[in-house]
Amino acid sequence: MGAPKQKWTAEEEEALRAGVEKHGAGKWRTIQRDPEFSRCLASRSNIDLKDKWRNMSLCGGQGSREKTRVPRIKGTTGASLPSSQTLTSSAPAKLGGLSVNTDLSKNAQEQKISPKYITLIIEALSNVKEPQGMDVGAICSYIEQRNDVPPNFRRLLGSKLRRLVAQNKIEKVEKGYKLREPFVTKTPTPKEKDPGYRPRPLPPPVITSSMDVVGDAAIAAAYKIAEAEAKSFLASEAVKEAERVSKMAEETDSLLMLAREIFEQCSRGEVVTVA
DNA sequence: ATTAGGG
DNA sequence: CCCTAAT
Numbered sequence: 001m002g003a004p005k006q007k008w009t010a011e012e013e014e015a016l017r018a019g020v021e022k023h024g025a026g027k028w029r030t031i032q033r034d035p036e037f038s039r040c041l042a043s044r045s046n047i048d049l050k051d052k053w054r055n056m057s058l059c060g061g062q063g064s065r066e067k068t069r070v071p072r073i074k075g076t077t078g079a080s081l082p083s084s085q086t087l088t089s090s091a092p093a094k095l096g097g098l099s100v101n102t103d104l105s106k107n108a109q110e111q112k113i114s115p116k117y118i119t120l121i122i123e124a125l126s127n128v129k130e131p132q133g134m135d136v137g138a139i140c141s142y143i144e145q146r147n148d149v150p151p152n153f154r155r156l157l158g159s160k161l162r163r164l165v166a167q168n169k170i171e172k173v174e175k176g177y178k179l180r181e182p183f184v185t186k187t188p189t190p191k192e193k194d195p196g197y198r199p200r201p202l203p204p205p206v207i208t209s210s211m212d213v214v215g216d217a218a219i220a221a222a223y224k225i226a227e228a229e230a231k232s233f234l235a236s237e238a239v240k241e242a243e244r245v246s247k248m249a250e251e252t253d254s255l256l257m258l259a260r261e262i263f264e265q266c267s268r269g270e271v272v273t274v275a
Numbered sequence: 276a277t278t279a280g281g282g
Numbered sequence: 283c284c285c286t287a288a289t
Contacts, residue, residue, distance in 0.1 A: 026278070027278095029277060047278085047284085
């Protein structure tokens, strides 16, 4: 009686959108089985994912938070699709003018390019201290000179920024954007007491009117990654020595791994306090 | 067994 | 969300 239907929370919507952006719309089973999203969508089936995607794609003034446009799959016909579709497209990790083979490419390949852009945005915004913030063009240029971006990156960036603003992750001032300083990782919910298995670990419909439970923690982790990446980039550009680069790459790799771990824990619903 | 569409 | 048709 207290649960009229299955409440699709923001975490599930986020996971669904991320999965669609990663695997493509239509691969619901793959998205559901993906270890990164299976924590959030464990209680959902492929049909549920499809239904929810159809419902949120209907821009009818109800729940049209955003228009996540996905123009179907690319070439899907059985001409070039044997049986197992392993999307192992190598991510082009190109550093500006530096021909160093860091382990960053491996990480980029692992994380694809979906959460990576969020990190890059945080990094770009963390380097600016002016109160007017950073405008979209500057952010775009900042990310463009560090990573290979698709031709429609400007549009993608706009969507990402709007989403981050809507989720109170970053702040929009005048014509620019800036990230929120108060990164206090609070622990408002004691969560469940079953760390082993939980069929429906998602919190009740209580909106904290400021931040999500796992959202700010994930952003905090992303912040740490951004710092490490920015430091790594600047240092390697200044010194240009293989030893330095190698050491820096190791640091970045460790931090990235740590961030991944934190993100995993957050996805499981556990509260993580990042110092 | 999965996906897509209608109820 | 449940059911059904098509791959």
